[in-house]
Amino acid sequence: MDYITQGFIHAVRLLLSGDEQTYSAIATTLKASSLSITASLFIGIPLGFILGYLNFPGNRQIRAVVDTLLALPTVVVGLFVYAFITKRGPLGEMGLLFTIPGISAAQTILVLPIVISLTATAIESLDRRLRTNLLTLGARGRQIAVTSLLEARYAVLTAAVTAYGRAISEVGISMMIGGNIKWHTRTITTAIALETGKGQFALGMALGIVLLSIAFFINWILSVLKRKA
Amino acid sequence: MMQQTRPAYELRNIRHGYGQEFVLDVPELTVEKGISLGLVGPNGCGKSTLLRLLAFLEEPNSGDIRFEEMTAGADYASLRKQVTLVLQEPYLLKRSVFDNVAYGLRVRGEKEGIKKRVFEALEWVGLEPETFAYRRWFELSGGEAQRVSVASRLILRPKVLLLDEPTASVDTRSAALIQKAILDIRGRWGTTLVIASHDLTWLNGITDEILRIHSGRIVGSGVENVLTGPWIFNGKDLWTKQMGDTARIFATRPPDENSVAILHPEDIMIAIEEPASISAQNILRGTITYMTTSRQKDKVQVMVQTSTLSLTCSITHYAVSSLGLLPGKDVFVIFKAASLMWQ
Numbered sequence: 001m002d003y004i005t006q007g008f009i010h011a012v013r014l015l016l017s018g019d020e021q022t023y024s025a026i027a028t029t030l031k032a033s034s035l036s037i038t039a040s041l042f043i044g045i046p047l048g049f050i051l052g053y054l055n056f057p058g059n060r061q062i063r064a065v066v067d068t069l070l071a072l073p074t075v076v077v078g079l080f081v082y083a084f085i086t087k088r089g090p091l092g093e094m095g096l097l098f099t100i101p102g103i104s105a106a107q108t109i110l111v112l113p114i115v116i117s118l119t120a121t122a123i124e125s126l127d128r129r130l131r132t133n134l135l136t137l138g139a140r141g142r143q144i145a146v147t148s149l150l151e152a153r154y155a156v157l158t159a160a161v162t163a164y165g166r167a168i169s170e171v172g173i174s175m176m177i178g179g180n181i182k183w184h185t186r187t188i189t190t191a192i193a194l195e196t197g198k199g200q201f202a203l204g205m206a207l208g209i210v211l212l213s214i215a216f217f218i219n220w221i222l223s224v225l226k227r228k229a
Numbered sequence: 230m231m232q233q234t235r236p237a238y239e240l241r242n243i244r245h246g247y248g249q250e251f252v253l254d255v256p257e258l259t260v261e262k263g264i265s266l267g268l269v270g271p272n273g274c275g276k277s278t279l280l281r282l283l284a285f286l287e288e289p290n291s292g293d294i295r296f297e298e299m300t301a302g303a304d305y306a307s308l309r310k311q312v313t314l315v316l317q318e319p320y321l322l323k324r325s326v327f328d329n330v331a332y333g334l335r336v337r338g339e340k341e342g343i344k345k346r347v348f349e350a351l352e353w354v355g356l357e358p359e360t361f362a363y364r365r366w367f368e369l370s371g372g373e374a375q376r377v378s379v380a381s382r383l384i385l386r387p388k389v390l391l392l393d394e395p396t397a398s399v400d401t402r403s404a405a406l407i408q409k410a411i412l413d414i415r416g417r418w419g420t421t422l423v424i425a426s427h428d429l430t431w432l433n434g435i436t437d438e439i440l441r442i443h444s445g446r447i448v449g450s451g452v453e454n455v456l457t458g459p460w461i462f463n464g465k466d467l468w469t470k471q472m473g474d475t476a477r478i479f480a481t482r483p484p485d486e487n488s489v490a491i492l493h494p495e496d497i498m499i500a501i502e503e504p505a506s507i508s509a510q511n512i513l514r515g516t517i518t519y520m521t522t523s524r525q526k527d528k529v530q531v532m533v534q535t536s537t538l539s540l541t542c543s544i545t546h547y548a549v550s551s552l553g554l555l556p557g558k559d560v561f562v563i564f565k566a567a568s569l570m571w572q
Contacts, residue, residue, distance in 0.1 A: 129320040135286055136314040137333040137381065140306050147332075151323055 003201060010202030011209055021182070022206050029187040032100050032174070033167040036107035040115045040167075041160055043108070048119025048159070049149055063120065069113035074172030081106035082176055098179040103187070106173040111163035118159030122152040158225045165218045169211065235297050237262045237389055237421040238283060243292035245282060246445075253278045253445045255292070262297075265415060265422040267436035269429065269452065275445040276425040277317070280391045283423055284314035297388070310337065313387045317394040319378035321366040326351070329366065330381045337385075350384035351377075353413060355406035372403030379407055383414050389421040390414070396428050404428070408435050429530065430521040448572055449491050452530060452541045456480075456569065458487040467510065467566055473536035479510035479566040490569035494543035498563040499531065501552055510566040515540070517558050520549075529554075533562050 014022050051063060083089055085096040085105075096102035126148055134144045149156070171189035178185030180194060188207045195204040238260040246252040253275040260266055260283075268276045281287050282294060285305040296308055313333075321329050330347045348358035354376040361373070369377065375395065382390060390411065396404035408431060414420050426432045429452065432439060440447050443455045460468040460483045468486075470478040480490060503512065515535035523530045529549050531542045540562055544554065554560070 127320060129316060129318065130322075132286060132314075133316060133320040133322075135309060136284060136316070137336065138310045138313070138385065139332075139336045143336050147322070153323075 007201030007205045011204075011206035014202060014206040015209065019203075019206070022203060022210075024183050025186050025188050025191040025207055026210055028100060028178075028185060029168060029174075029189070032103040032107060032178075032187060033164060035101065035104035036111060036167050037160065037164045039104065039108040040111045040163055044112050044115025044159075044163075045119050045149075045156060048116040048156075049123055049145070051116060052120035052123030053145065053148065063117075066113050066117050066120070070117055072110055072113065074110060074170045075176065077106050077110045078173045078176030081109065081173070085177070097177065098181060098185055100178070100185060103174055103178045103185065106177045107167045107170065110170060110173060111167050114163040114166060115159050118162060119152075119156050122155030122159065123148060125155065126151055154225050158222060161218055161222050161225065165215065165222075168214055168218075234262060235295075236260055237264070237297060239293075239295040240282075241293045241295075243282065243289045243294065245278060245287070245289040245292070253282070253289075255279070255447060258447065260421065260423065262421055263415075263419045264438065265424070265436045267432040267439035268423065268425040268442055269427070269432065269439055270442035274442045276442055277393050278445075279442065280314060280393050280423065280425055283389070284312055284391050285309050286314070310385075311387060312389040312391065313382045313385055314391040314393060315375075315379055315382055315395050317397050319371075319374040319398075321369070321374055321377060323366055325362070326356075326364050326366070326369070326377050327362040329377055330362075330384055333381055333385045346384055347380075350380040353383055353410045354380045355403075355410070356380065372399035375399045376403055376406060376410075379410060383410060386414075386418055387420060389423065392422070392424040392426075394426055395424070396426060396431055404431055411435060433522060433524055443489060446489075446572070448489065452494055452543075454492040454494065454497075454538075454540050456490040456492060456538070458483070458485075458489070460486050460488065472513075472538055476513055476536045478513070478538075478569075480569045481567050484571055489572040491572060492540070492564060492569055494530065494541045496564050496568040497540060497542040499533070499542055499544055499548070499552065499554065500561045500563060501558075503561050504563065507563065508565070509563050511562075511564045513538075513540075513562050515560060515562055517554060517556050517560060520554065520556060533560060535562065 051059065051066070082097070084091045085094065085102055086092055096105060130148060130151060131144060134147055139147060169189065171193060174180070174185070174187040174190045175193070178187065178190065180186050180190040188211050192204045192207050236259045238258070240255050240258040243253065243255040268279065270276055282289055285308045288305070296312070299308065322332060327347055330350055331343050334343055334346065347362065351358045351361055356373065356376055375398065379395065392411070395407055399407070411422060412435060415422060422436070424432060424436060438450060439452065441449045441453055441455065448455055456470060456478060458470065460470055460480060463469050467479045467481065468483055470480065472478060483490065513535040515533040517531055518534045518539065519532040521530050523543060525543065527546050528543050529546060531544050531549070531554060533540050533542060542562060
């Protein structure tokens with residue numbers, strides 16, 4: 001028990017003293033997850049909107065596939081992306097393997113179903129009177145679509161925050177695509193896995209505290225947004 | 230040569246419904262420009278469907294709707310810029326009151342003097358602009374939300390304003406303020422009004438004419454009573470409609486056993502005591518539930534609830550005072566079998 005207490009005290013010291021190794025992992029995590037969340041929102045919100053707003057043949061089948069992909073295992077995503085971006089893969093020349101953009105690309109694939117599915121649900125859940133109301137006020141096709149998306153803004157932001165939480169806490173992709181390279185692609189989660197394996201509880205705990213703080217922060221934002229939605 | 234102005238609406242052979250069941254059947258209806266037209270009828274009779282067609286929210290399954298000089302095949306989206314509908318349950322966008330009222334102007338690309346116009350519209354519906362303009366959508370009562378909804382339509386200066394049960398979920402003060410705002414804009418711009426409502430007193434104070442709709446058909450103008458079948462032949466010379474345990478309505482031969490009959494309020498008499506001998510076949514016991522002013526001079530509309538049927542009677546002021554009629558009083562309603570007019 002003593003080593004846990006000692007580890008915790010040491011972790012706080014590492015954070016307060018601005019330990020470079022700790023802050024490098026934090027920076028890498030934030031860079032990779034921010035890149036992936038930006039890309040997934042750019043792609044996912046329009047797709048989710050189309051899926052929730054329009055009624056076209058195959059809509060339900062696509063929705064079923066997207067919902068299934070919500071449970072996508074990180075290591076499976078890591079495996080497929082690795083196969084594509086490895087030197088022998090079709091995208092090997094892009095040099096994404098063991099880079100932050102590589103991690104981000106795989107994380108984008110991981111969280112895209114979350115953004116699409118939750119955005120589609122948000123749009124579907126809009127009050128049925130909204131469209132009639134907008135029509136009676138003289139709005140047309142694109143104006144109605146934009147206003148509908150704005151009406152669902154809190155629920156769409158909830159989707160974004162949920163996706164960010166998933167991206168920041170995953171370990172499989174960061175390990176397989178990033179390679180856990182110190183000062184370069186080592187993220188909070190891969191560092192915790194490595195340091196715990198080496199018996200370096202202090203660094204692992206310090207990073208764990210940061211990850212938990214981010215998770216609490218994300219949860220707090222989520223609860224605020226859900227109240228507003 | 231004088232230029233002839235077309236009516237606001239001309240409807241011909243309209244049949245419209247959802248799925249297999251037709252809910253609205255209007256062979257012919259003309260709505261003159263500048264008129265204030267009321268629609269009454271029970272829930273589900275087709276009032277809201279008719280309003281949705283007049284608002285160009287839906288195209289009829291068959292038939293033709295002409296709007297002013299509109300030619301066949303006109304763009305519904307552009308027609309919706311001239312006609313607007315106030316919904317029964319107000320829906321406000323998740324924005325401030327100001328942005329809700331300004332929305333219609335913005336989608337029309339109007340940018341000049343928006344603040345002045347929004348404040349003006351809020352004043353029309355009795356909402357103090359300084360207090361309400363920057364409130365958020367959830368910081369309003371039901372009545373205030375409906376008034377914001379009305380203001381967001383009035384600001385558009387529509388040629389036609391349609392209102393679907395605008396006072397259904399508001400208090401009496403809001404209902405009065407909505408009525409005043411609508412009358413004001415009608416006086417100012419000659420707006421054509423079509424209003425569906427269950428509130429006859431409110432409707433009488435705002436409309437020139439009332440149409441009664443029953444089972445998707447326009448069955449009369451005013452406040453006629455509608456009696457539906459089945460009508461059963463009594464073996465002699467009359468047909469009867471059974472009401473509750475013992476009460477029956479007698480009618481002369483209907484076109485068929487499920488025919489709808491109209492009974493004009495003027496054809497009904499009210500008595501305090503049950504008449505001993507009288508030629509009229511129909512004598513029903515009931516209780517006065519509601520009394521309101523009538524558009525006809527010197528008349529009062531008296532609603533009497535019989536065992537299963539509410540009947541509207543048109544009684545003179547003199548009769549009301551000499552019989553001491555008041556809501557809650559037990560009375561007898563009397564009418565002839567021949568007074569029932571078949572549709």
